[in-house]
Amino acid sequence: MERRRFLLTLAAGLVGAAVGRGTTGLVDTAAAAGPAPASRAEPVATVLGEVPPAPPTGVVDRLPGEGDGLALTIDDGTDPEVVAAFCTFAADTGVRLTFFPNGRYRSWLDNGELLQPLVDSGQVAMGNHTWSHPDLTTLPDDAVAEEIGRNRDFLAEAFGAGRTPFFRPPFGARDERTDALAAAAGHPTVVLWNGTLEDNRLLTPGQLMTAARRWFTAQAIVVGHANQRTVTGLYDELVALIAERGLRTVTLADAWPSGLARVVPVVVRGAVG
Numbered sequence: 413m414e415r416r417r418f419l420l421t422l423a424a425g426l427v428g429a430a431v432g433r434g435t436t437g438l439v440d441t442a443a444a445a446g447p448a449p450a451s452r453a454e455p456v457a458t459v460l461g462e463v464p465p466a467p468p469t470g471v472v473d474r475l476p477g478e479g480d481g482l483a484l485t486i487d488d489g490t491d492p493e494v495v496a497a498f499c500t501f502a503a504d505t506g507v508r509l510t511f512f513p514n515g516r517y518r519s520w521l522d523n524g525e526l527l528q529p530l531v532d533s534g535q536v537a538m539g540n541h542t543w544s545h546p547d548l549t550t551l552p553d554d555a556v557a558e559e560i561g562r563n564r565d566f567l568a569e570a571f572g573a574g575r576t577p578f579f580r581p582p583f584g585a586r587d588e589r590t591d592a593l594a595a596a597a598g599h600p601t602v603v604l605w606n607g608t609l610e611d612n613r614l615l616t617p618g619q620l621m622t623a624a625r626r627w628f629t630a631q632a633i634v635v636g637h638a639n640q641r642t643v644t645g646l647y648d649e650l651v652a653l654i655a656e657r658g659l660r661t662v663t664l665a666d667a668w669p670s671g672l673a674r675v676v677p678v679v680v681r682g683a684v685g
Contacts, residue, residue: 466668469600473603482634485509485635486498486510487511487636488541490637494638497644498638499526499527501647511536514545514563531571532572549586549590561597579597580602580604606627606633607626608636609636616642620646
């Protein structure tokens with residue numbers, strides 16, 4: 413309870429600071445302050461004062477334009493406790509995340525009750541990361557299509573998220589052929605990254621925070637993994653670092669909304685009274 417109280421207090425303070433800057437805050441305050449009347453909410457694009465671009469066809473490795481956004485993207489999901497911890501972190505603080513699950517891991521279905529409300533609200537977006545995490549550049553066309561299509565169907569059946577435009581190739585291994593096959597499967601935007609938690613291996617807390625301090629910058633797409641448990645003890649420090657740097661967490665669907673990735677309401681407490 414003490415950790416939750418700290419996170420909610422920090423979240424409220426961050427929202428107040430964000431109102432002073434005239435933008436959305438680090439968090440969706442509905443998580444910290446309870447639901448707001450639907451008629452009082454404004455879409456993300458309205459709060460930002462501009463209409464964000466639609467998802468592109470091709471490869472991206474940072475958020476579009478200039479701003480203070482930070483896209484935290486979480487891959488794989490080998491450990492159900494880490495997936496649960498990320499869901500709880502999002503629910504406690506309102507931090508916005510994009511998950512790239514591999515459907516072969518039961519951790520996603522095991523945590524469906526925690527995850528589904530976050531997906532339904534738009535606080536968590538999803539992208540396709542293949543079913544079983546192979547290097548797609550080593551596979552024939554039919555095997556690549558099977559890996560992507562099976563995971564797309566999993567996202568659709570499990571979370572209603574199969575129509576995501578976003579695709580992340582395992583290991584970042586891609587070429588024009590795999591990009592075209594992903595687009596043919598309904599995922600035209602290939603998402604790489606320009607920052608990392610470096611947690612593709614087991615890290616100490618100090619090593620992970622060193623990576624976060626290096627890579628948490630404006631308009632970055634940062635990749636992490638729901639595999640190793642080190643990160644689950646560092647959420648307070650990560651939130652404090654985001655606040656210290658004046659960053660605002662966004663999902664990829666916030667940055668590139670479309671008919672497939674809908675813009676959802678984000679309410680700033682001070683702006684709506």
